[in-house]
Amino acid sequence: MPPLKPPPSPDGPRVKLTLGRCLFAGMFDCPCVAGSIVASLRDLCPDSQCADCGHTVSLHQEFDEPPPTTRRALPYTKLERGDLLLFSTTPEHSFEYKTDPMSSPVRPPQQQLLSVAAGSSNNHELPRQPESFHTERSHRDGLRQSLDRFVGHTERGSNRTGDLLQTISDPLPLAPGLQPEPDEFSHETAANNDHPYICPRTETVSIIAGIVHTRGAVLIWGLPGSGKSTLGQLLFEYLREQETKTVFIKDWQVTKNGKPEESLAEFCQPNYPGTSSEDVINGKFVFIIGEAHKCLQKLKRLIKNAITNSDKGPKFCLLSDQGQFADKNSVFEMLPEISYLSTHGACADNVGIFFSRPEFEDVVSEITSKSLGYKLSQEAANHVFTLTAGHPAIVRSILCYIDMHHAGALLTPRRRLKRLVSLEGVVAVLHDDCRLFQYLGDKVYPGTFARQNNIAIKVFQKLLAAPQGRITWKDEYRTTGKCFENGLVCHEVDLDGADIFKFPSPLHERWARWYHMIQPQVYEGELTPVFG
Known part of the structure; x- marks a missing residue:
């Protein structure tokens, strides 16, 4: 006897929350093994009940609970082709979420998305069993036919909404079951590959x-x-x-x-x-x-x-x-x-831990041409090197991240053709700070010092407000000195022999501004007014 299907809801399509990692560290928790049936997306909130078993939908511990009298609607669903609902930000709602990679380890995007799938029948009834292979294939084909309609932009600590429509060159979220065809290469393996002979x-x-x-x-x-x-x-x-x-x-x-x-x-x-x-x-x-x-x-x-x-x-x-x-x-x-850079103040013989430019080019060629399905244009490679300053672990992760989120990843058969990723494509993939730093996790600044210590936050604020992102020493051992000893900032000696400190790379600077939500100054650098 076939299983009974839940009756249709007059309020809108019934949806099934499938288990898996959430896109953000937080949001709804579903205790049902088979998934939670919810009557209407509009009414989905922490005190909603499953229409199948009656359990109460709860929030993850990292997520801030709303006031008891406030009902929190799911703010980011949008119906697309293939009867697939993907998360996006809408102008009507916004919320703040916690994405600290230290407290909530982040999995690769293929594993971390929480998908909301609707049935394909006219009455919007949902099957209780997983989709068949043919349905998954039709969903994949539908995704490829409508890439320019998918969205996926969020930003930490902000209420930015943005346009719902994106072009085919923008970063794409990958829902479970819609990844590119599997091959012998693992992004996670490449990103965490510390094999010394890669370079x-x-x-x-x-x-x-x-x-x-x-x-x-x-x-x-x-x-x-x-x-x-x-x-x-x-x-x-x-x-x-x-x-x-x-x-x-x-x-x-x-x-x-x-x-x-x-x-x-x-x-x-x-x-x-x-x-x-x-x-x-x-x-x-x-x-x-x-x-x-x-x-x-x-x-x-x-x-x-x-x-x-x-x-x-x-x-x-x-x-x-x-x-x-x-x-x-x-x-x-x-x-x-x-230390990190060859320009380190006490550096021996002009060498650094980070890749030199020739070493960086060798690594890019090795990873992208032999393991990934694309090649970087010269301008795109220059951008990645400038952004990362050649940080070994971050370079490997960024190269995998580009392959995962560039639009061509779903369009190009990986084994038959190497696609060329331009500077514009790389900028589009890397523009979303929230998604990028969630993926990088603690590779930028491991440990809690950069996240929780007031000394680090004050030094970050000074650096972000300083002309050219550099501050002088001034015997501030308890502030700048502590950040230097803990590896948060780099030490250099300028042409006048003065000790200066700066971020290890532009990406570290960008992380500090994003994580601590430090607003840019109205006047910076040469535009800073001087009052006599």
Whole structure:
């Protein structure tokens, strides 16, 4: 006996909320395994009841509850071809939503959208079972025939509504069941791929190796995910090929007791069994140490010896999440540093953690031509490099994000033709801050310091209001200095020898303005009035 269908509603089409990740961190929660039947979209609010089982629709915990007397309507549904309802922002309603990637991890858009599907019959009745393959195929075809009618623009902390119609070159939301045909490539794999050989960075690694050999030690520091560990892996392989005794210590446990040379001898045992502490002191080992901020004080004596007498004893490449000021720790007065950009104030030999321009071009070619279904025009590649400043993890994610949201992704068979994405196409894909930063998650600024600390917010405000986005030092250790040590800002020395600080990239600047909803100044730069 076929299952009974729910009776039609006189108020409008009955809809079924299918389970899955919401487009935003928040909105409605559906406890029904099969989905929640709601009589009318207009009446959908936190206290609505399922017409099938009677449960109450609730809001996610991250979402602000409305006053008890206020009914919150679903503000972003629009009927499209193929009997598919996709989310869009309408002029009649707006709401603020919380999208902190630290508290609500975001999945790729194919997994995170909450779809609202309506039945195809005239009485708008909904099937209780999933759509068949043929129905999905017709939906996909219908989507391709009407790409220019789809919408998907929202902006964090604003009431911006915008035009409901977009052109075929605008970013497109992908609903479940309507993704491009599956292939052997995974966007999530590419975005999180830390395989060191995606770009060998031969020139950068050889320079770092030269610094270690000639100066005894080097500090490579920056936020988690900025590319330090990958550089460490590449340096390890490079030195091993040069037949240098090299040990990679991924994490120095603070609980280790005894002299540091004894601990280093223990780390040597897997690859160099029988190594003693005397061998460490008198030999020519190179130790690449991750999470080095945990053991800097413990290694202080050995690091000083390596710097003052680089011809004898162990040498060090220190990978740290935190920077240090020389006046706060004397060991850093002579220690060469490498940070995000080659223009870093204490940078050694003009190298940085971020990709150089030639390295960036190699990565773009490797990812887009061999793994993704498109090529970037030269102008588009220039835009991505300027926006990201060559941040390794963000570059990979941005390239995948462009492939996911550019209109050609649904129109071009990936294996048969490589589509060319222009500068205009890239700008259109990346213009939506809310969707972009939800996807990037904590890759821009990991941790809570940039999100919750008042010191960070004040420094962000100063940078965003400053001419050319730069501020001077002025011995403000407790504000600018703390942001510098935590990797939020970069240090440079201008032509006059003055210390200045700025965002690591234009994308970091854009994130700070978006996340903290910092309004731009009326007057900026040369337009700032001077009152006598």
